[in-house]
Amino acid sequence: MQKINFDIIESLKVIVGHNNYVDSKDQIEPYVKDIWGKYNGITPIVLKPTSTKTVSKIVKFCNENNIGVVPQGGNTGLVGGGIPSISGNEIVISMEKMNSICDIDCVNYTMTVESGCILSDVQDVALKSKRLFPLSLGAEGSCQIGGNLSTNAGGTAVLKYGNAKELVLGLEVVMPDGEIYDGLRRLRKDNTGYDLKQLFLGSEGTLGIITKAVLKLFPLPADKVTSLVALPSLESAPKLLASLREITGDDITAFEYMDRSCIDILEIHTDLQDPFGEKYNHFALIELTSSRKDAGLQELLEKTFSRAVENENVVDAIVAVSESQASRLWKMREMLPEVYRLQGGGLSFDISVPVSSVPEFIRLATMYCKDSYAKGTILTFGHIGDGNVHFIFMKPSNIDMDDFLLHTKDISVIMYDTAAKFDGSFSAEHGVGVTKKPELQHYKSNNELKLMRTIKKSIDINNIMNPGKIL
Ligand SMILES: Cc1cc2nc3c(=O)[nH]c(=O)nc-3n(C[C@H](O)[C@H](O)[C@H](O)COP(=O)(O)OP(=O)(O)OC[C@H]3O[C@@H](n4cnc5c(N)ncnc54)[C@H](O)[C@@H]3O)c2cc1C
Known part of the structure; x- marks a missing residue:
């Protein structure tokens, strides 16, 4: 990555336009740390483009100048995926100003939105047209559709409607070379070669920036x-x-x-x-x-x-x-994700196993964790209708976090190995980001990793798009 000098910053300001960036330390701060204060990054500038064309120009410029680009939505992600590294050589593109509802088609049961729309706003607009957009999660008042699609968010209605991936018919994406992939189709059937939009869903901003999406709507519950x-x-x-x-x-x-x-x-x-x-x-x-x-x-x-x-x-x-x-x-x-932090926090795991294996998984994981460190209490909750368990190994209140982490450093291995016994996943819905990179390397087969690297290299030749995330 190239160092971002004064001239580069000035060029980016011209491309994005007056009032569409922040570059002072105070204004940048909310964009370089995550919601729970676990990740802190550095960037000289946060750009807030207002159109797909501008996103395309910014990304083209960054690709030509070898500058890292970190797409950011509502910054509610839990694995550090939307936070720049500490190198200072990456810019953040916040999608917050691209928040228009482009179209709602009540007969086709679809809605076309810009990716910076807040999830709860999308739900509200659908509701006003007597339609349901069913994606629902604790962070819905601040997370954005672009973030939801890039993380393939799950939430509380997956049993009936599926993950975010299953709620999309079409996508518009700015690719790492600045070209625009226009797949903004409203079709329910389209068997014309590879389903390219699927590449970007769940890829955590490493293959491109989602700028618009066609979302599926459903009848309202009566x-x-x-x-x-x-x-x-x-x-x-x-x-x-x-x-x-x-x-x-x-x-x-x-x-x-x-x-x-x-x-x-x-x-x-x-x-x-x-x-x-x-x-x-x-x-x-x-x-x-x-x-x-x-x-x-x-x-x-x-x-x-x-x-x-x-x-x-x-x-x-x-x-x-x-x-x-x-x-x-x-x-x-x-309230649980917030409340367990008020109780002192602990090690948190987002595991999935087949639904029928959930009780045995929780029983074994609890037993192994207790064998390793008897003092920690365990909290389990989650979307278990989808086999998704949020397993929290709580820190005792009289022990400080550094000590706790020192004593429990093997717990993650125990948890992920136990999940693997059930053919489970080490990240059911929060993604990989930077937090789960070691697990990805350890638990995915060589073949899967090779395929992922091949896709990344062929789409993002200069590795500018959310560098250092997932792979
Ligand atoms: C209280 C709470 C409850 C939560 N509950 C759930 C839950 O039930 N289910 C669940 O799945 N998650 C949950 N989450 C996690 C989080 O809300 C989701 O991952 C959400 O989808 C992230 O959206 P965001 O807009 O905040 O994305 P961000 O955090 O801004 O970004 C997340 C990732 O997506 C990329 N990205 C963002 N926008 C774009 C874009 N337009 N184009 C390309 N890449 C982009 C970023 O680079 C990053 O890698 C919860 C979080 C909190 C704080």
């Missing part, structure tokens, strides 16, 4: 039921999910798990209380939705519960009777 269920054991969770599937068909939108420790720390740090009279150890937050008014979801849920009680897979349940009670139940699940 019937919905939300319930918090107390389970007698972890093993009951996949069994309950399977019987919900049998009885409700594809009406399950969310199936989220929380353990007892989650409820305990919510009670310490928030105004949320355990809604059950008794102290249970395992909980599932379930949401059923249907676009049919007469779907009778409440009856289906009750039927499932009575069968599950007979089979000893449910011990207690609360069914929300109002929207506000439903959002309070959801708040319990959504």
Whole structure:
């Protein structure tokens, strides 16, 4: 990478235009550190282009001058993917000013948006047209569509609608040489060679900058039921999910798990209380939705519960009777990433295994971690309807973080090796970024790594696009 000198900075300012950049230390700061303060980078300038053409000119200039480019969305990523390195030789391109809704086609059930649109704004605009854009996650008030697509975000509705990748029909991308890939088609069928857009979805900004996307929309739910269920054991969770599937068909939108420790720390740090009279150890937050008014979801849920009680897979349940009670139940699940940090933090893992293996995975991982360091308590929650477990090995409050990390340095190996036993993934939904680079090298086969490097080299010959991320 070339050092970024005064002339380069001045040229970039001219390309992006007055008022469309920040270059003072104070203004740059929010763009060079991540949401939890784990990563800090350095850049001399953050550019905020307002059109695809300008993004293209910037990237072309950077490619010709060998300057690293870091695309950034809402900067809510958890693996350092949108943060520049400390070399100072990379510029940040923030997509925040490219935030227009270009088109909404209610007959085709599609929406074309610029990639800097905030996820919750996209949801709101779809809602105003009586349509649903189903991607939903804790950071939806600040993450951007471009970031969601680049990380192939998951979230709470994957069971019914799939990951971000599955919600895209077309893409516009500025490639590392500045050329524009125009795949902004609204087609549901298009078998004309390689599906090029898939390359950019989940590639964390290493192959190009997504500037626009055609998103799939769905009918609005007309019937919905939300319930918090107390389970007698972890093993009951996949069994309950399977019987919900049998009885409700594809009406399950969310199936989220929380353990007892989650409820305990919510009670310490928030105004949320355990809604059950008794102290249970395992909980599932379930949401059923249907676009049919007469779907009778409440009856289906009750039927499932009575069968599950007979089979000893449910011990207690609360069914929300109002929207506000439903959002309070959801708040319990959504507050967890913040609350465990208030409790002192710890080592956090984002694992996936086949849904049927979740209980055995959690049991073994807990046992191995405890064998290695008995003092750490464990918090498990996550989108387990997708086999996705957020496993947190908590730091005891009387030990400082450096000591804790020293004593627990083998825990990551234990976790990832245990996941690998189940053919699982070391990063279910947060991506690789810089955090998981060593794991990628260790757990992917040589062939997979070779393929990834070949793709990267052939598209980004000078390695300017988000250098040092993923590979
Ligand atoms: C409280 C909280 C809850 C979360 N819950 C979930 C969850 O349930 N599921 C989940 O999957 N994630 C979750 N996340 C992680 C994060 O919100 C997602 O990864 C999100 O998709 C990142 O979007 P962003 O706009 O913030 O991207 P950023 O953080 O800005 O960037 C992420 C990556 O995408 C690249 N990128 C960004 N925009 C573009 C673009 N236009 N073109 C090319 N590359 C780009 C960046 O270079 C970087 O590599 C959560 C995060 C928080 C803080």
